[in-house]
Amino acid sequence: MQVACHEISLAYRVRGKRLEALSDVSFRVAEHEFVCVLGPSGCGKTTLLKILAGLLQPQRGRVDFVGRPGNNPLTAMVFQDHGLFPWMTVLQNVTFGLEMRGVGRDEREGRAFPLLERAGLSRFTRNYPHELSIGMKQRAGLLRAFVTDPEVLLMDEPFASLDAQTKLVLQDELLRMLGDVPRPVVYVTHDIDEAILLGDRIIVLTARPGRVQGEFRVTFPRPRTLAVMHTPAFADLKGLIWRQLEEAVRSVARQ
Template identity: 55%
Template sequence: MSAKIIVSDVTKIYPGQGRPVVALDRVSLKVPEGEFVCIVGPSGCGKSTLLRILAGLVPCSSGTAAIAGGDRGKPLHSLVFQEYAIFPWKTVLQNVAFGLQMRGVARPEREATACEWIGRVGLSEFTDAYPRQLSGGMRQRVGIARAFANDPEVLLMDEPLGALDAQTRLILMDELLHLWEADRKTVVYVTHDIEEAILLGDRVVLMTARPGRLKAEFTVPFTRPRGIEVMGDPAFAGLSYQIWEALRDEAIAAMGPRA
């Protein structure tokens, strides 16, 4: 399979006050077309920085990060942020159509596409509602639809469910799984939640505490299509514990020295 994303030797150094901060240290990663990769790491390990470098929002200090383009006029990537990154002054329809609008897609066409995705995330009734009228989970459905509707080569997700309560999170994980399985785009998904990573991903990549390096990777054995029921599989618990064992030291390191 061809690599859709190639990250090679990416280092990111923030100048910082006095001492420069190394956020990423020679990170290399290959993601084949159609793979769902989850990056797990302690907070502040630079996993969001890596995603922002891929999205072209932040330049890297050295190394290269590239997404292979397709032949059509598709955008390379779309980002899903946490729920509060949808625009409060735009309706659900305007939010979902935003990426298409920025690319100059004509109104009837972009609204038709947006409506289709709004339907797929179950918000048809709220097409003309403003975000303040929606719950946190509904808002994040808008954020997800906004990225999918843009039809990018690659989806980049930055802890999209991180701000939601545990139950809403489970529901959205299941929905995300089904949305993704319909067209299997290449995804890089950043999270600090191990179970979320196993449930959603084909592969889980572990990052170290700052400076962020790739520490280990795990292949998720569950077949697709899969649903929330795999969480009941003993292998799920086993893998989850295995990842936690590798992550624990990093999480403790990220907390800083004990008082």
């Protein structure tokens, strides 16, 4: 299945004034492709994810899920905040989406436990979120998305609030999980390093209203490790992306 955005545009009404969030955004995500969306603050990246998830409807344009009957795929969205329910245990949080879909307890736990084991959370299934570190909470949030076996994975800066070391570990774990079961991914980030490490392709948006300013293909082979970040080719690509992104970032800073 492929994801195809055709001239997506959306504006909000804020204090009686029209505020354009996105303008004529078009791109495709191939089957099993990991696409990162980069852009300055307020350029409509999160709005774009909500449109892809069906939570918002664009005022112009459309989203097609090519190769899937009904154009209504199972999507999972991972946010910057882990979004765990504080009154539920780790296991209950991870399997919540399956329970809402009517999946029985045995099947829910049968699907969850291998993921929990691999993520190092199998000893914490009965713990509550307040008993976990920030990194462990974010792991649980990731597993809650993966356990539903989504056809499209949407990620909104899921590691932005983590310290540098934990962020690198979870980026590596995400790559390994996607290596087991690849699927289309749209990943929003402010971090150029993260986009290059994770993505197959990087889409750069302008300042608001967000438009596609450029695209970059990431050709480093997979499986990809953190060592690629220390290569000259990585630095060269980072420089190219920053030169395209810099003016948009500075224009937002001047506002």
